[in-house]
Amino acid sequence: MAHNHQQRPSGPPPPEPYEGPPALPLECPPGDDYPIELFSLLESEEMMRKHGFVMEPLTMADLKGKARCKDCNQSMFNLTKDLRRQQKLRRANPIPPPPKRSWDPFPTILMPKGKGRYDSTECAVKCSSHPGTMDRATRCFTCCHVHVTEAKPCVNSHVHELRNYAPGELIRIHQYHYTPAVHTKSLEFRAAVAIDCEMGTAISGDSELIRLTAIDYLTGEVLINNLVQPDQHMLHLNTKFSGVTFLQLNEAKRKKTSLRGKAGAREALWRFVGPHTALVGHGLNNDLRALKWIHPTVIDSYMVEHRIVQTKKKADKEAAEAAAAATTETSAEDLAEQILDLELSPQIESQPKQKRTKGTGDLALKTLMKKYINRDIQTQGNKGHDSFEDALAARDLVHWMVLRRLAEKEALAV
Structure with a gap:
């Protein structure tokens, strides 16, 4: 069924090879401060549940x-x-x-x-x-x-x-699986691994994993960067977001370079990821859902930034309430004057809310990379994302966040 899809004239153009910065080893300050600060970003089970992580296998119901x-x-x-x-x-x-x-x-x-x-x-x-x-x-x-x-x-x-x-x-299609404590084909469990997944849509309507990238957080070694043969017949590959085409998927299958479904992707990851390996990513709940994987040890740049934003909002709200309470009561004359000003001012019609492009919100990886690291990512338009680029960006963003926290602590200690 799928072999005709790549010939559609109305389909998106084929994605271009990644041309961004390479995955180099991180430059970390000497001593234990960096790893301690990095692992202080691990999320609690409670927070993971709040952000939609699946924490136990599905019941029969x-x-x-x-x-x-x-x-x-x-x-x-x-x-x-x-x-x-x-x-x-x-x-x-x-x-x-x-x-x-x-x-x-x-x-x-x-x-x-x-x-x-x-x-x-x-x-x-x-x-x-x-x-x-x-x-x-x-x-x-x-x-x-x-x-x-x-x-x-x-x-x-x-x-x-x-x-x-x-x-x-x-x-087979929907059950979730825990990270095994021991893996027979383990090369070596890493301290931290950055991952990103791309998904398409099956004929059934289910989201299906079609690409996986995994990078050693500290060394930059590319552990996995493969297409994944989906477990179900596909309706479309969401190429304008995933960057994957049917032509690429069929070619990878012919060359035997693709992973065999979600089970094959998990097996590949478990050669490097043990229960205590920190998974690093942005919006990791989506990646783990795509993999049908339960992993308790995550550092999620989205959740780190979300917490900072929520803390600032709470502080701003409390400050505004305190300022309002301290303000003297408005006199009757001032109130009447304000009402008159409102009545005489030209009325501005409310504008319809603009529909936001996917992946462009304040907490999107693309936005945060530009804001904090001044790096442009996901610039290929409807040619789609690149899971290697996104995994590397998530790693570099978390690295920047750790260095920021260390600098803040150092400034307070002076």
Whole structure:
């Protein structure tokens, strides 16, 4: 299926080879201060949970919630998550608001058991889909002939039918795995390793790992920089963000230079990463989710900066409240004058909020690298990111953060 995708004329141009700074050994001050400061940035389990890290394997109920409807592609979890609230609402209000005289029955999910038999359960969401396919020439659906950018699902049903998954398939695709304490093929566990992943979208709608980079934090040695053969058939590779094309993926498979799925990527990492190895990155919860990996030891430049920003906001708020409390009360004359000024001033219409480009927020890696290190990254536009560039940038950003903290402590000691 995927072998025709690289020939699409409307697809993004192929990415260009990385031409940024090389991964050189870090210049660290002598003594123990640097490693102590580096490892002081390790995140607690509580903070990791708050930032969306998965900290234990999925239960069987969690895994069943990953199963998707074969028509609308919604997961069982999304179909049923609002069911209890809606059931409670109906119990409290047996008669719906007019003009309805009675509530519609809840939609049904059919779950295949084999040999044409099904279990069924209620859910909260109707099945809405396009029964046709997308015409690649016109980018319109063959069922309703509406362009993909404007087309709403043209068929609605009260019945969902889950895909018929092979035994163990949901576990293979979705289960999370702890870092092993010992690995039979371990070359040598490193003190710290910087990583970055790129993801595409499977036909199922799931996010799939397609590229992995790992760099030794201290030495700059490139440990892994490989494409990953996805575990599912792919809808698209998100090339404008991932930088990966089907042509590259197929070529890597032919040359046997790609890693075999998420399991192969984890195995490659576990040759260098033990439970006490610090994983370094930016938004590491996304990378670990892509790898289906549970690792307790992380230094995340996003979380470090987020904490600084939140601390400053809290301090600014407290200072503003203190200043307001200390301000003398406004006199009646001053208040009347302020109201008159407002009435006489020209009214400015509020402007619509601009949609922000992905990866350009105040805490984005691209933004922080420019702000603190004056390095431009992710400059290839719709040719996509480079996981090597991003892993190296995250490493260099954390290094800068450690040096900043050491300098602040030294200044306080003077």
